[in-house]
Amino acid sequence: MKSFYKSVWFQRAVLILAPVMAICLTMFVGRYSISVAEVLQTIFHHGSSGDASREVNTVLWQLRLPRAVAGAFVGAALAVSGAAFQGVFRNPLVNSGILGVSNGAGFGAALAIVYFGGGYYSYGFAFAFGILAVTLSYFSGRVYGSTPTVTLILGGVVVSSFFAALTSVLKYIADPYTQLPAITFWFMGSLASINYNHFIAFVPMAIGITLLYLSRWKINVLSMGEKEALALGVDTRLYKLLIIGGATLATAAGVCISGVIGWIGLVIPHIGRMIVGNDNTKLIPVSMSLGACFLVLMDMLSRIISSSEIPIGILTSLVGTPFFVYLLKKTKGGGWR
């Protein structure tokens, strides 16, 4: 029996099924109470039911399901990008926003809110400025035709604060009764307004996540440092570009539909490290699965805790931090010195 639990196929099945089950769970939970029987009825007789269940139908298929699926994608994207960045930058303290993607996207969203009335403009602007910020970081971190880790992180920090300052300018001139709250809430993150139109963002997220998944062994090698990675046979420039590109696509697309959700891109990879170790061939898929489950469940909590939704970015830290400290104590950190 033990060998069955340790077999690769069982582990893969768990990693894939866990987020699916979390999504299913959220279908049953919410302020609009729907009984288990009603949910099952709606699933099996989708569309053919009478007036009474029309409302149920809408809640399940138009509200809860798209939200949960988007939560799974965004959670996976943020967690896996964080894990990849930690490896490539050889720094366990960096997160998915280290190259400025969050602050860049935030500025894009704020710009759209102030000058274009928000709406769908804010998604496009957020995505575009997220990518622009990382591109700027990458090129400001380039010296002598290569991109050393330290200058790249420095570039990211500088570009991040540049966009944060630009966002402050927009906040300063924004209408304090309508636009300013919109910007503030955007930076707290929320999945409340997700509908099927947002699923277009899954395309760049899926591309980015796939790139990171495929490059997972090379992330191990890159974490040995530039010179050793070259000597081990890795074209460091090409793979760094692929991995940074993948993480940026995934994060920018995630952030543009959910707003800034902190914590996941830093801590979920560490929870993964405590569970399966540091080998990225295991850590990358585990981070994806954990990030997806975590965000889906947190989003569910944010819906039910109070009648007005708690922004999810707040909840991830509030709930995640004690959980993380518990794991840290239990696993003794897992080999850190």
Added chain:
Amino acid sequence: MNEFLRLRNLSFSYPGKEVLKNISLTLDTGEILCLMGPNGCGKTTLIDNIMAIHRPQAGGILLAERPVGEYKRHMLARQIAFVPQIHDITFPYTVKEIVMMGRTAYTGFFGEPAAEDEEICMEALRKVGVERYADKPYSQLSGGEVKMVLLARALGQRAPLIIMDEPTAHLDFKNELIFLQTLVELCRKEDIAILMVTHAPSHAFYFESKGIRIKAAMMHDGVITAYGTPSDVVTEENIAQVYGVKARIEVTADDEGREIKSVILFETL
């Protein structure tokens, strides 16, 4: 004439600064080349040129009769493995995971090492005598053991040439000796060439006393000033000239009567 590694009149400059001047060296499999010289004389730059991290402005580096610049990165890694001087431990990988990274050159573009690579890695760990740590985080090993793990990674890479940048720096003298003994064993059993940058002149004498095919090269300001057997290269005159240190070479015999030379340093000149 068919040496595995041949450097011919190699010159290299950083922008505005000439670092390597007209360097010619050869190294064959089954042979060790000890490269010596004061800090900043260009040893590491020379290594970086051989590993195609830098491109020389003049001269050539032939590896198995082909210029190193023509190799793809992963093909070059199948010919040259590298043991670094300083290895920063960022993530507590297990020893086996570290050694598996030596197999990267044999994986596909998006691939990862397979089951048979694990066999090769365990064999490499056995050769350097640290296989008992295979599943331990390498962050919990001593400095000497980490060096052995990095040597095992280089062996697992199955490259005919292993380049080592001051591999015994920061090791106590027993661990240093364990490392040197392991190299002697490897040289006798495996068909590999070793290029070793070292600050200890006694290393060359140690290999010489063990009957290994050994060459030494003394480097000063980007120029090879002496090149040949350790006895010809590590002399009182050369140490005075290159390092600016007054020294004496003494000859002692070990218990089996084999002569071994050592360097005694007196004072800076």
